[in-house]
Amino acid sequence: MSDSLLAPVRPAEGWHVVHAYYRFDHASWNKLGAQQGWHRDEFMQAVEEIRAAPDTQLLLFSVLTPKADLGFMLLTPDLQDADRFTKRLGRALGPGVLVPTAHFLSLTEGSEYMLGEGEYIAETLKGEKKLTEGTPEFDAALAEYRDHMAKYRRRRVYPELPPWPVVCFYPMAKRRGAPGQNWYALPFEERKRLMSGHARVGRRWTGKILQLITGSTGLDEWEWGVTLLAKDPADVKGIVYEMRFDEVSAQYAEFGDFLIGLQLPPAEILARVGA
């Protein structure tokens, strides 16, 4: 019984995602005195070991503005590991040194609004391209579509986050309360139409913005975590501004606090916070 409680807890699909942000408490750090070196080493070692775990990514940030001093984003398949790794990092620098200021638990997810195969066959293959079912051209085009969709879905559910320096994180939800503005009361076809407009705006930022939408209904406050990676902070400002005019965000989106971090190597983060 107790052993089975230690077994891995893996979602049917996707990875767990933990965002955690901390203030660095200088008074607690100074109290460590001669033990500071041990804690610096423990932090560095924890980062190295977590990064070596299978299918696990750990991004470390120095946070701009005193909303927090540092933060991390962890992606990992087993909830037991997500818990172990988060707790290890939280205590690595010593008692009371990392004081949590914001945190978020979510899961990577696919999308329910992607174009289905039936629609693609009817609208694009038979409609636009005028292909006939059973011909080699039709089969080749369908195989290409399936390959594209499989890769696309994989990129969302099992993403690989690039070492781009600027990281923006904010939680969001879709409105349910306001009269005439309940996303969840809209029929599927209408939500799908709205989401395809959203995706059209989003695709204009390909190569400049990497967006990862992770789902948090039932796991945390809010409904999604939005993580944006960029090389240029003006692109973060640009996409979020442009999205505000898109009907989905303009009519239905609610946002939490925004955090902006710089992805950095662990030794540099310690140096910046003064550890």
Ligand code: 76R
């Ligand atoms: O993954 C895909 O590209 C498929 C199309 C797509 C979906 C289904 C997509 C594309 N998004 C989807 C879902 Mn998005 N997205 C946000 C925000 O600040 C704001 O106003 C909103 C925050 C941004 C900036 C953004 C960017 N998206 C979602 C969902 C889930 C909704 C649901 O299921 O009801 C949310 C909450 C959300 C929010 N989106 C894109 C982008 C970008 C840049 C793209 C294009 C990605 C690409 O093709 O490269």
